[in-house]
Amino acid sequence: MKHFEANFDGLVGPTHNYAGLSFGNVASLSNAALTSNPKAAAKQGLQKAKALADLGMVQGVLAPQERPDLYTLRRIGFSGSDAEVLQKAAQQAPALLNACCSASSMWTANAATVSPSADTRDGKVHFTPANLVDKLHRSIEPITTGNILQATFNNDRYFKHHQHLPEHTSFGDEGAANHTRLCSEYGHAGVELFVYGQEATNPSAVKPTKYPARQTLEASQAVARLHQLEDESCVFMQQNPDVIDQGVFHNDVISVGNQNVLFYHEQAFLNTEAKFDEIRRKMNTEMHFVKVATSQVSIDDAVRSYLFNTQIITLPSGEMAIIAPTNCQENPAVFAYLNELVTLGTPIKQVRYYDVKQSMQNGGGPACLRLRVAMNEQEVAAVNPNTIMNDALFTRLNTWVEKHYRDQLTVSDLADPQLIIESRTALDELTQILKLGSVYQFQR
Numbered sequence: 001m002k003h004f005e006a007n008f009d010g011l012v013g014p015t016h017n018y019a020g021l022s023f024g025n026v027a028s029l030s031n032a033a034l035t036s037n038p039k040a041a042a043k044q045g046l047q048k049a050k051a052l053a054d055l056g057m058v059q060g061v062l063a064p065q066e067r068p069d070l071y072t073l074r075r076i077g078f079s080g081s082d083a084e085v086l087q088k089a090a091q092q093a094p095a096l097l098n099a100c101c102s103a104s105s106m107w108t109a110n111a112a113t114v115s116p117s118a119d120t121r122d123g124k125v126h127f128t129p130a131n132l133v134d135k136l137h138r139s140i141e142p143i144t145t146g147n148i149l150q151a152t153f154n155n156d157r158y159f160k161h162h163q164h165l166p167e168h169t170s171f172g173d174e175g176a177a178n179h180t181r182l183c184s185e186y187g188h189a190g191v192e193l194f195v196y197g198q199e200a201t202n203p204s205a206v207k208p209t210k211y212p213a214r215q216t217l218e219a220s221q222a223v224a225r226l227h228q229l230e231d232e233s234c235v236f237m238q239q240n241p242d243v244i245d246q247g248v249f250h251n252d253v254i255s256v257g258n259q260n261v262l263f264y265h266e267q268a269f270l271n272t273e274a275k276f277d278e279i280r281r282k283m284n285t286e287m288h289f290v291k292v293a294t295s296q297v298s299i300d301d302a303v304r305s306y307l308f309n310t311q312i313i314t315l316p317s318g319e320m321a322i323i324a325p326t327n328c329q330e331n332p333a334v335f336a337y338l339n340e341l342v343t344l345g346t347p348i349k350q351v352r353y354y355d356v357k358q359s360m361q362n363g364g365g366p367a368c369l370r371l372r373v374a375m376n377e378q379e380v381a382a383v384n385p386n387t388i389m390n391d392a393l394f395t396r397l398n399t400w401v402e403k404h405y406r407d408q409l410t411v412s413d414l415a416d417p418q419l420i421i422e423s424r425t426a427l428d429e430l431t432q433i434l435k436l437g438s439v440y441q442f443q444r
């Protein structure tokens, strides 16, 4: 049977804005208060997704979330009509209003952790939405994320959906951003590499001192248990706390894997050699560890350019390509490195650049914008077909964006009562386009 690695990209929501909400994420903080362009952001994302579909990849889309999140604002005591809730929150607690308006669900690498059927004991594809407890604005995502995943992968015979982990920092979980599956072929059993930032229940374990470690070992282990993975097919590896303190807030900002390739910065991990030996032992195929040295690319350049937040994909020809943000072309050290990389005799033979700057300015590169789901052809056929990218869906979604999205949004616009009306109108229409049913609270 054929097998694929599908990418499901998050559609950028109508409230995409720069409010500087993510402490530890350098781009989010340094671009706080810029004026955003939600329409351009959504179109950039669609272009990237369509480009991958045109390369012959299985490409889907995941719906964004309803924002402003008036349910959370009401839950914390703001009352009255929608307009009154927004106005009171803007006056009394603007930071909380901002947290309820982020379009952060676009970064679907943080939507969930996914284990393909080849790895799981019951032979189903398992999904656990990430609880994202480290950031207030992201902690309000998992319930709706679960609804959207269930409406997209809506067949119990092939797909198993779990509840997100308990909402406590001991179980801080950021989903696939800290999870890489290594394998020979997508349909063969692989090794699932879980990268965590700290051990929550071991007070003497090393951890970052400046910025938070968003993923805990305890969360990664819980996901591996839920997904019915064998110990022999899991590796748990700690991220280097020093690089978290330099702005590497997720592992996918410092390493990325595909099949038997792990592309990583030499400072990415702790205990690197011993852990790589464990990976080699657990894999039944040769591994290519493609190391980037600090002398080639500094951590600062990696964080600015998102060299490692690239997607490595296997094209239908069997060749691997890197999908990079145009920011990598603009950074001389990184551009020189990528030009050299394709000549080094590794499986990576091409680099393709896409402009996703609207997302990059909030710290989200090409790899943040997608959730990987490896599936065989029966499983692909069981996915909600209306979410799969093709010429017709691309045209329809661009028209939908053109109709509903603003081309400018500032933080002071977030209290505009018209914005929630626009957002709900857009999302209601989107659920009809993607045939998702009622996934949003305002539809229930």
Ligand SMILES: N=C(N)NCCC[C@H](NC(=O)CCC(=O)O)C(=O)O
Pocket: 017, 018, 019, 020, 021, 022, 025, 028, 029, 102, 104, 107, 109, 110, 135, 138, 177, 249, 250, 252, 253, 362, 363, 364, 365, 367, 368
């Ligand atoms: N690396 C991966 N997989 N994802 C990137 C997520 C970026 C996101 N930015 C934000 O949430 C910024 C929102 C704002 O500031 O308004 C975050 O920090 O969680």
